[in-house]
Amino acid sequence: MSAAAKLGDAGRVVLRRARRIPRVWVSTVCAAIVIAILPFLFPLDGKAHADWMQFLGRFHPLLVHLPIGFIVLLPLLEFAGMKRQSLRDAAGFVLWVAFASCVLAIVFGLLLAYGSGEIGSTVTGHMRGGIVLAIELLLLLVVRQSWLAGPQPRSFFILVTIVLVTLAWTAHHGGSLTHGSDYLTRYMPATLKRFVAPSAVSAHPHSFFARHVYTVLDTKCVACHGTNKEQGGLRLDSYESLMAGGKDGVVIAPRNPDGSLLLKKVTLPPNDPHFMPAEGRTPLTPEEIARIRAWVLAGASSDATSVPGIFIAEDQEEAPPPVGDYSGLMGEIRQMQQSQGAKLVSVSANPSDGLILRTTDAAASFDDAQLAKFQRFAPFIVEAELGRTAVTDAGVETLSQFTNLRALHLEDTAVSGRTLAKLSSLSQLSYLNLSGTKVTSEGIAIFKNKSSLRHLHLFNTPAEPVSTAESGDRSTQ
Ligand code: HEC
Numbered sequence: 001m002s003a004a005a006k007l008g009d010a011g012r013v014v015l016r017r018a019r020r021i022p023r024v025w026v027s028t029v030c031a032a033i034v035i036a037i038l039p040f041l042f043p044l045d046g047k048a049h050a051d052w053m054q055f056l057g058r059f060h061p062l063l064v065h066l067p068i069g070f071i072v073l074l075p076l077l078e079f080a081g082m083k084r085q086s087l088r089d090a091a092g093f094v095l096w097v098a099f100a101s102c103v104l105a106i107v108f109g110l111l112l113a114y115g116s117g118e119i120g121s122t123v124t125g126h127m128r129g130g131i132v133l134a135i136e137l138l139l140l141l142v143v144r145q146s147w148l149a150g151p152q153p154r155s156f157f158i159l160v161t162i163v164l165v166t167l168a169w170t171a172h173h174g175g176s177l178t179h180g181s182d183y184l185t186r187y188m189p190a191t192l193k194r195f196v197a198p199s200a201v202s203a204h205p206h207s208f209f210a211r212h213v214y215t216v217l218d219t220k221c222v223a224c225h226g227t228n229k230e231q232g233g234l235r236l237d238s239y240e241s242l243m244a245g246g247k248d249g250v251v252i253a254p255r256n257p258d259g260s261l262l263l264k265k266v267t268l269p270p271n272d273p274h275f276m277p278a279e280g281r282t283p284l285t286p287e288e289i290a291r292i293r294a295w296v297l298a299g300a301s302s303d304a305t306s307v308p309g310i311f312i313a314e315d316q317e318e319a320p321p322p323v324g325d326y327s328g329l330m331g332e333i334r335q336m337q338q339s340q341g342a343k344l345v346s347v348s349a350n351p352s353d354g355l356i357l358r359t360t361d362a363a364a365s366f367d368d369a370q371l372a373k374f375q376r377f378a379p380f381i382v383e384a385e386l387g388r389t390a391v392t393d394a395g396v397e398t399l400s401q402f403t404n405l406r407a408l409h410l411e412d413t414a415v416s417g418r419t420l421a422k423l424s425s426l427s428q429l430s431y432l433n434l435s436g437t438k439v440t441s442e443g444i445a446i447f448k449n450k451s452s453l454r455h456l457h458l459f460n461t462p463a464e465p466v467s468t469a470e471s472g473d474r475s476t477q
Contacts, residue, residue: 028142032135035103039127042110046230048117057112064105064174070098071137071167075160078148088148095144099137106130122176122228129170136163177228204303209239213295216288217242220277231278239302254300257293266292286385286409287431290457297459309435309459321428322352323404326380333377342366344377354382354404363388368395378402387411387433393419400425407431411457417443424450435459 048054073094081088109130113123140159147156175183204210217236223229225236234246242262245251251262258264265276266284277283284292291310298307326333333344333355341362347353357374359366367390374381378401386395387409393416399405400422408423410433417439423429424446430453434444441463447453458464 024142028138032138035106035131035134035138038106038110039131042114044113044117044119044123044127046117046119049115051115053111053115055115057108057110057115060105060108060112061174061178063101063108064171066101067098067105067133068167068171070094070101071133071163074098075157075164078157078160092144095137095141099134099141102130102134102137106134118177118229120228120230122173126170126173126177129166129173133163133166133170136166179223206305207301207303208295208305208307209300209302212291214239216284216292220282220284223281224278243300252296252300255297257296260296263289263293263296286387286433287407287455290433290435291455294457294459309464310455310457321404323354323380323382325351326355326377327351329377329380336373336377342370342374344374344381347382355380356383356385357381358385359389360385364390366390368392368398371395372398375401379404381405382428383407385409386413389413391415393417396420397422399423402426403428405429409433410437412436415439417463420444421446427452429453431455433457434461434463437461439463 074091077087077091077094081091106127109127112118113127136159140156140163143159144156147153217225221236224231225234227235227237232246232248234251235241235244243250243252245261248261251260251265253259262276265274266289268275270283275283291307294307294310295301297309298304337343341359343358343361345356345358347356355377366386371386371391372395375398381402382404383406384399384402388411390413391410392414396410396415396419399408403426405426406428408429408431412435415434415437417434417437420439420443423432429450432447432453432455435457436459439458439461444456444458444463447456
């Protein structure tokens with residue numbers, strides 16, 4: 001027999017065997033390959049792509065609930081189907097829909113990740129989970145009839161269990177993407193937390209950085225600048241990564257807050273496209289910014305426990321007492337806003353959390369007389385942002401009637417400190433910023449023994465404590 005004939009024979013044998021493979025398996029393997037290939041068609045390269053992709057992709061978080069619902073329903077129907085045939089028939093249908101919606105969710109998820117330029121281990125894990133899940137569902141579809149009818153229905157239920165585990169794993173990764181990886185552990189009791197989520201700042205847990213900078217970045221920035229996403233090539237989930245900076249270089253310039261990109265971004269006008277946090281997330285409070293600024297100015301150390309110019313008594317996170325309900329005054333509050341240029345903003349949807357007096361848009365023209373007009377709302381105001389306004393010592397006297405005031409910004413005003421003693425009656429006052437004013441140590445002596453006042457800012461004032469070598473650099477403030 002010639003070599004060619006032998007080869008022909010072998011080919012025929014292979015073909016005959018292949019034909020014996022049921023066609024359903026051939027198509028299953030083909031479908032599985034197509035699903036597995038999808039991510040290679042849209043490789044996640046960290047770059048944002050077409051807007052229409054993001055537009056459609058944003059329906060992914062909605063769509064994913066379909067397969068989740070159907071998959072959870074499946075074992076219930078299969079079990080109940082042991083007693084009632086109609087439910088068993090329904091289970092077959094639900095499995096089909098689960099598979100179809102799972103594929104749909106994968107496609108939209110890819111559009112979202114590829115369109116928005118998302119990268120990171122969580123997003124790839126989530127994507128692979130979804131693909132494995134779809135292939136498992138496909139397998140279930142193929143074997144369901146024969147396994148359930150055959151002597152081994154148990155194998156079928158084992159496969160269903162594997163599907164449920166894959167689902168839970170994938171869903172958890174998806175949740176980490178939208179809510180941050182510490183979503184489940186943030187409010188976990190401390191004893192339990194030690195085991196599952198060791199702190200990222202374990203090296204110097206008592207440092208100023210760990211207590212007052214890291215905590216802020218962790219809640220407000222890490223969702224986009226952490227393990228899940230590295231927007232702008234920047235991670236803010238550890239001291240090292242913060243100091244390493246992003247695609248445009250360092251973001252923290254020690255001793256030079258004005259030259260620090262991070263501080264620049266968080267102090268831009270909120271509607272600026274480069275404002276951080278992006279996408280309308282909760283901005284940093286003036287107090288948080290002041291702390292980061294002070295920390296940078298003092299050298300941005302990883303282990304220093306205190307920062308000159310900021311006194312923060314140990315954090316005793318007590319909920320402040322509720323203020324009265326201001327809902328009845330809403331009409332007046334709105335009117336006030338129109339005539340004054342200053343705003344009264346609700347702290348939360350709950351009226352007893354109080355109001356914030358905001359002057360940002362009208363700061364330069366906001367003076368003592370205007371402040372006096374807010375006396376009517378005094379008991380409801382818990383925070384007064386009067387930095388850079390024309391408020392003077394007379395205004396401070398008015399403020400002494402704001403009995404529920406917790407945070408007071410008077411930085412860069414003409415306040416001299418002469419009337420500051422009046423504020424000592426404010427039992428809730430825990431934050432006072434007097435930076436850039438002319439207050440002297442005599443003026444603030446009254447606060448020395450006031451333990452409720454946990455944050456007192458005195459940069460660039462005659463009262464600023466002269467301490468350590470850093471004081472020389474403070475002229476940059
Ligand atoms: C909703 C997502 C999101 C959140 C939350 C967020 N950022 Fe960003 N951030 C981005 C994106 C997107 C970029 C890239 C934009 C660019 O480079 O123009 C970026 C870039 C930056 C950069 C510039 C990095 C570089 O080298 O160019 C800094 C600094 C920054 N963010 C700081 C912060 C800080 C501080 C917070 C928290 C207060 C924060 N971001 C929260 C999305 C976010």
